[in-house]
Amino acid sequence: MSFQPENLPAMPVELIQEVKGFLRLDHGEDDAAIAQMLSSAVHLCENFIGQMLIARPVSDRMPVRGEWQKLSKRPVQAITLVEAVAPDGAATVLPASAYAMDIDSDGSGWVKLHPVSNVTRIAVTYEAGLAADWATVPATLRHGAVRLAGYLYTHRDGETGNPPSAITALWRPHRRMRLA
Structure with a gap:
């Protein structure tokens, strides 16, 4: 990382x-x-x-998998947005029912996409930082x-x-x- x-x-x-x-x-x-x-x-x-060190917005793009995926930066303070990313790069906000999210006690953030048709990549926006x-x-x-x-x-x-x-x-x- x-x-x-x-x-x-x-x-x-x-x-x-x-x-x-x-x-x-x-x-x-x-x-x-x-x-x-x-x-x-x-x-x-x-x-x-x-x-x-300083909390600031971060965005990770990742492929869709049926398993929990770890966000790249930490400590995660809040996961604010999950979007489906089309092959042309266009992003569409996913409803909260389309994914699960979790933040561990060590500040690691996780996202798991529920089965959604035609979604191959997602963008996750979150806030990360110690202070x-x-x-x-x-x-x-x-x-x-x-x-x-x-x-x-x-x-x-x-x-x-x-x-x-x-x-x-x-x-x-x-x-x-x-x-x-």
Whole structure:
């Protein structure tokens, strides 16, 4: 499972200020670069822990099967829409009686389509993420992202080296892994 950074909410000024405080910077000349590095750090965090940090809408397209199918992102907060997708890409909202849905205690979302004629693909729209906003992200995840953004900033000129292991130590308790 890989999270894509394109729908990540904008980095708030307060979070950029945390990175600047960590780096002991008192100017605003590099704020855009810091925001970009912070976005990269958050993206890496999400991929490391296997969960989305900030709740946001997600849409999965999947083939129709007569069994429960797991949604790709977590933790799922709510499943909001299930649509039948025609071969030409047109989507039609399915009535609630056409499918079942479930969200496990670990935040995994599931959808099962009841027998429906002429439906071969579905699109499921749902909300997934640990926190409603940056202020409510767990402190260890937030601090790890700030430290990683600081590391990326100080090594932006191509210096080699591994990020501090303290970052993964902060994130590891939140990590959700899939066993194959």
